[in-house]
Amino acid sequence: MIKKGFTLIEILVSIVLLALISIFVSSTIYQTKNNNKLFKKEVYKSTKKEIFLDTLYKDILLSSDLNISDNKKYTVIQLLSNNSVYDISHPYITWFVLKQNNSIARLESAKKIVMPISKNMQKFVYMDIVQKNCQYFQLSLSKDKKSVLVFIKIKTQKPIIYEINKL
Helix, strand or coil: CCCCCCCHHHHHHHHHHHHHHHHHHHHHHHHHHHHHHHHHHHHHHHHHHHHHHHHHHHHHHCEEEEEEEECCCEEEEEEEECCCCCCCCCCEEEEEECCCCCCEEEEEECCCCCCCCCHHHHCCEEEEEEECCEEEEEEEECCCCCEEEEEEEECCCCCEEEEEECC
16 A cells, blocks of 8 residues: 555644744744834933933033023023034023923023023024933032033933033
């Protein structure tokens, strides 16, 4: 007798093996997709943080007129700088923390910014929320006014401390 086909057991074994392989491959694909989402989220957070710190650094470094006013937890910075996000020549820039949600905000305008901002002035001011959940935003100007010490604490992140030596 010559065998011309597969037995029922051979077919069942091949179906079970195929099912096990497909389960393994699908779980690997699912895990890879989840890891990719988490990675993208972390990259976005770190990129946003780097842009925020870089902008603050350049604003202070390239400033010609720097005014820092303090309270216990938050600092308000008003300056005239050569750094512009909106292609304004020598913009007036203000950094401060919004009280309602503890977000660090950056204002930029071609005209001097006076707080609170009037309705007429609003059309000349660009506002960006650069960081949320701020616990501390402190800046201190040295006595010789050549360096600025920056201390920032964002909820669930390590504190950021650095010094900017002005040109």
